Amino acid sequence: MRIILFTGKGGVGKTSCSASTALRCAEMGHRTLVMSTDPAHSLADSLDTTLASEPREVRPGLYAMEVDPKAQIEKDIGYSMQFITEWMVSQGGINDILAQEMMAGEGLIGAASLGLIQEFHRKGEFDVLVLDTAPTGQTLQLLSMPDVMGIYAKKFLRRGRVLAKVGRPTVGLFTSAPIPEDEFFDEMERANERLQATRRLLSDPKTTTIRLVVNLEKMVIKETERAFTYLNLFNYPVESIVVNRALPPEVQDPYFRQWKETQQGYLEEVKSAFYPLPIRQVPMFNREVVGLDALSRMARAVYGEDDPSRVFYEGKPFEVTSRDGHHLLSLHIPFVQKKDLELLTAGDELVIRAGPYQRLFPLPYALLGLPLDGAEFKEEEKRLYVRFKKNAGGEKKR
Ligand SMILES: Nc1ncnc2c1ncn2[C@@H]1O[C@H](COP(=O)(O)OP(=O)(O)O)[C@@H](O)[C@H]1O
Ligand SMILES: [Mg+2]
Known part of the structure; x- marks a missing residue:
């Protein structure tokens, strides 16, 4: 299964790129799932349909879903979120960090999504998994989660097991939260292993392709350059850049002349900042990209006749x-x-x-x-x- 992950600053066109890439993959005969891991889901709107937290077939060969973190975590771990977080907070100290990490809305959806990625990879039902992620900052946090969790999990689980043994007879004296059973720790350990497995998948260029979406604007480029630095540093395979919403040559209105000149300057900056990654350009369309027809048009603009699931660059910039x-x-x-x-x-x-x-x-x-x-x-x-x-x-x- 090939994983294609799109990220970039808010509003640059990640969801549109993800949905159109997935659609094109399906058109080319790949069984494709596009999954939104952005807490502010907009994949359903982009595909102009309704979606659930399980894959739904949108057209032949194209499935889509939006991750529901609470349902997923409870399904993965088998305990209610309230139980888990109450218990974690009651432990204080280092566990507090982990509890906070998991309780933060973004952390939660991140953990759920990472678990799902690994599950879909294991089941092998799809040829391509396209990930429509949250804006860069949150995605970097998501991608660093396995590393953070890996460090704390061992300590936390060891200490937790000891506390649970010592604490069980005196429950209620020191903590109001119930002391969980061994089974709980086993589940936590498995959850951490799944996270580590996902980390390996996402940093392996044989499986994963990361595409960064930018617009030709100063702040967008700056934020994306920084994300590029960090992704590289953590060995995540950034493969190409999609420059979205470039004003096309047909726009001749004098009002936009200055805009076009500025964009030209920024395009040069993008080329040098992300060298030697391939750069694909998508014009600003004359209307928003909603529904399968518009997404298909966008896919043609991004990939031409190329198969989006191919890898167009491999290496370490x-x-x-x-x-x-x-x-x-x-x-x-x-x-x-x-x-x-x-x-x-x-x-x-x-x-x-x-x-x-x-x-x-x-x-x-x-x-x-x-x-x-x-x-x-x-x-x-x-x-x-x-x-x-x-x-x-x-x-x-x-
Ligand atoms: N090339 C484009 N031309 C015109 N509208 C676009 C283009 N790309 C995206 N849009 C529109 O911009 C808005 C934001 O795009 P979206 O893909 O949701 O961004 P993100 O997921 O990065 O927040 C949407 O309304 C979308 O239809
Ligand atoms: Mg989006």
């Missing part, structure tokens, strides 16, 4: 490694003249200039504020290697 008191950032950039190369850090960005080429690279948290310590551009690889000095004493002060 950048990597950060650490050794001998240095962090080494290696970054794929187009051909530049070595002698022109100029590097500096400004705020939380690395500025790379070479003649007309300029790229602002949002630095990962671990590299913020660290002094630059040399760089090298290897022409044969088209990779720039930038060294950062680790702070003396090892740990960075925050």
